[in-house]
Amino acid sequence: MSDADVDTITATIASWRETYADPAADAAWLLCDRHDPEALAFTLVSGDDLAGRDLTYGELAARSRRMAAVLAQQGVGRGKRVAVLMGKRVDLVVTLVAIWRLGAVHVPLFTAFATPAIEMRIRSSTVEVVVTEPSQRAKLAGLDGLTVLEAGPDLDALVDAAEPVAENVAVGGEGQLVELYTSGTTGTPKAVPVPVRALAAFTSYMHYGLDVRADDVFWNAADPGWAYGLYYGVMGPLVTGRRNLLLDAGFTPDTTFGVLARHGVTNFAGAPTMYRAMRRTEVPPGVRLRRASSAGEPLTPDVITWAEQALGTEVRDHYGQTEQGMAIVNGWHDDVRRPLEPGSMGVELPGFRAGVVDGQIALATDSPLMWFTGYLDAPEKTAERFTPDHTWYLTADIGTVDEEGYYFFTARDDDVILAAGYRIGPFDVESVLITHPLVADVAVVGAPDEVRGEVVAAYVVLEPGAEPGPDFEAELQQLVRTKYSAHAYPRQVHVVDALPKTPSGKVQRYLLRRGG
Incomplete structure (x- = not known):
């Protein structure tokens, strides 16, 4: 990479940081309102026949303003936590934008959770309002003190009758958007506060890591109840104005190939387990990808070899955590793409500086796009994740880095x-x-x-x-x-x-x- 390329990337990162860290940053405007109203925000794909329903930014803006009014009637306002227990449906994205429009905080709930896991997150976050769907409603039975809004005709009628919220609540770059819980490897799951300025890091990954272009048909198949699906299947596409597909169905290889073929997907992201299962299924005609990416666990070499022949491209491995999003990647963008090194999860994503500290993969806290500063109400757990001088964030993942800057995952120090x-x-x-x-x-x-x-x-x-x-x-x-x-x-x-x-x-x- 030439000095000129480095200077261009550095300037781009600085611009993103300035935009999303602005004390006057308005999340709903950044994620929705500033985009062309006619542009597509999402395509909702039915699990029954794989037909797609497009949602434009104009429709998302109008519907979320009315949904925000309904939430406001329930006492939701700046800083209030709202839990959302929903699958990948239009009500999900409308609700999220409505929450952020009010300056409130989204608490994601994974739809496979049973009631005890849901209750722990609701109580810990002091949630008073939950938005859910009929298939999940029973899990909330018996949880006292909650206002539950259930997607369906009754909620639709309330939204249709509501007077749209005219003004957004701008919480600024340090204001909180999301309260997402870790997996609880050594105790009760810890709450990670995601600020507005994290959108700069998400933008870097969408651009340099995934290389999602305006003419791509992008599909991040991860569930938005977890970090990768929320950060890069909802928030990343919204902030960059890139459409994502949302499939309202569970994973099967046949369904996945059906969506890839029917909707002409060109840029796909999923977990290695998806690729391994797909490798055992015949690839239908019409599936050719420009980019394929993997995250969540180390990628085995056999998948890469298969993908080059079956999908028309190699699969690139990327590394990140709930606490920070993706930070080490085999980036796809022309400005950062390097040859794959077998077994490596890549190099630093622009905006991050990494290293190996006491055997752990670590991120420098002075990285331009570093946004995680600690868990909510857990100072002891926070202290465990930083060096005493607070110059490094410790991922708790054991790894190495070679002379060329390629990082290699060795083991999970936290037994996840x-x-x-x-x-x-x-x-x-x-x-x-x-x-x-x-x-x-x-x-x-x-x-x-x-x-x-x-x-x-x-x-x-x-x-x-x-x-x-x-x-x-x-x-x-x-x-x-x-x-x-x-x-x-x-x-x-x-x-x-x-x-x-x-x-x-x-x-x-x-x-x-x-x-x-």
Whole structure:
């Protein structure tokens, strides 16, 4: 890269930072109102027949102004938390823009969560208003003190009758947009506050990492209940004015290929588990991608080789976290693209400076686009993620960097399980399994899986004299589905005499990952 290219990128990053860190920054204007009203914001794809329904920025602006009025009638205003428990439907994006239009804060709830996981996030965030859909409404039953708005004819009638909100509440670059919870690997999930100025970092990834162009048909297939789907399937497309597809259906290879072919997708992003499953399915005619990207867990070389022949392009691996978004990437944009290095997750995304500190991948806190400063109301946990002099943010992921600046992931220091692109905290699953009357002790780790990358494996110590029946494993699986989340149940259950522990009583998970 020439000095002139470096200067251009540096100036671009500085411009984005100035725009989104402005004390007068208006999130709804930045994400919606400033775009051409006739331009497409999203295409909502039906899971039934894969037909698409386009949503323009003009329609999104008008509908979100009326939805904002409905929320305001429920007491929502600047700084108030609003939880949203919805799948990928038009009501989701309308509600999010409406929340930000009022200067309020969005609390994402993943639709696979069971009631206990939902309640923890609602109570921790002091949420009073929840917007949901009919298929999720039952999960909120019994949660007192909540105002619940359910998508459907009744809410539509309220929105249609509402007087549109005329003025946005501008919270500025430091104002909070989102309160997103981590996976809870070492305790209760921690709340990550996402400020308006984080939009600059999201813009850098959309531009340099994914290379989403105006003429692309872009599809980030990740769920907006988690960071990658929210940051780069909703917020990133909105802030850059790039349309994204939202498929209202679960993942299957056939459905994914059907969407790619029918809608002429040219730029696709998904988890490695999606690509591995797709690799076992015949590619239909008409699927040719200009760009393909992967995030959520390390990408295996076989996927890259397959994709070049089957999809017409290699798949590039990218690395990030809930706390910061994507920061190390095999960027696609012409200004930053470098040859793939086998096993590497890439180099620094423009706007970030990375390093390896005490064996951990780290990000310099003076990076122009660094936005994470700490967890909400968790000073001790925050302190663990920064060096004592606060010059480095520690990712808790072990890795290396070579002389050419390529970063390589080695291990997850916090024992997070990456299953099918989802980050699963052992603590959450263990907390449910231990409630079974026959379970005396339990530890959860990730076990290798060819399709999903990892699956949840539970090592269970029984109560003295316990005699588990033939349905014991199914009982534990259903317990996790019911009490935590459908995506996190243990696909492997091992009954053991004792768990390997240190003299201080800590479980030695690395021994369990080796098979005991």
